[in-house]
Amino acid sequence: MTLLTDKIDLELSAPVDVVRRFGLIGAQLQDARLSGYNLGGVNFTNANLRGADLSYANLRGALFSAADLSRANLYMADCTGADFSAADMTMSYGKGTLFINSTMIRTLLRRVTYKNCFFTNADLEGADMAGGFFVGSNFDDANTKGIQNLTGPHRAIFKWYLRVGGGPPRYEPADGYIEMTTSATGTLSFQENAARRNLT
């Protein structure tokens, strides 16, 4: 009788290249701590990466087709050339994240926060950006055909308007407000809306 642990060792004894290409398809990596990991070119197709910490990770050319990245943390991650087609990135977070040349066809980007990120030359055809927050992100040369919720009640936010004397930002232009097209804190990350918390 083959024990499960034997099987795992058998799979792990395969060359790393094989594990990289086939070993993590549909993998269970919920809430995994992968900060700063070097995972370039890894195939995460259909994997469960809910709430995974991928900050500072190298994900160049990785495959995330149909993967679940909801609530994942992609802060400062390098996803250049990665494939997120049909992935669920709902409520994921990123600042200074590189999505250059990445494929994001029909990716769910609902209620995400991606400030000062680079979607340069990315393919975002049919992606859903409902309620997404993209202040300061760069979309130069990106394919934005058929992106959902660029307008309407659940539209994505690309600019915000701050009052000169201070106060909460607005998402529509108004008198006395100046347009902000970039996040003033750059790639530095802070707890958002901290002032709303009771400090007691």
Next chain:
Amino acid sequence: MLPFSLGEDMNAEERLVKLNNAMDQVVVKIAETESLLADLLKQELFIGGQIAEREFDTAVPDGGIQLPIFESVEELQGAMDNRGRGVDGEDEKAILEQRQAVLEREAQRKVDLINDSAD
């Protein structure tokens, strides 16, 4: 005992010729025996293979699924209530959680392997 005489009654020359002839015959016999042995070994392997094949064909399949037989409605009801549980009555949810933990550990190990190899 040899099947021919060694020619004790002959003179030395005749005897030498006869012994040389006898030696040639022995060499031929050895060669024939070796080839027969090789044939027999081949046959043994062939027949052994056929026996193994036959045993495989006629083997009785083990562990067929036994459908449960219920003696009463209560017993059937009890079995219905226990559906989705293991042999020892353990909860399916607990089994799934256990499996999930194994899968997560396995995935983490693979990711670590890739990360370590990249350094």
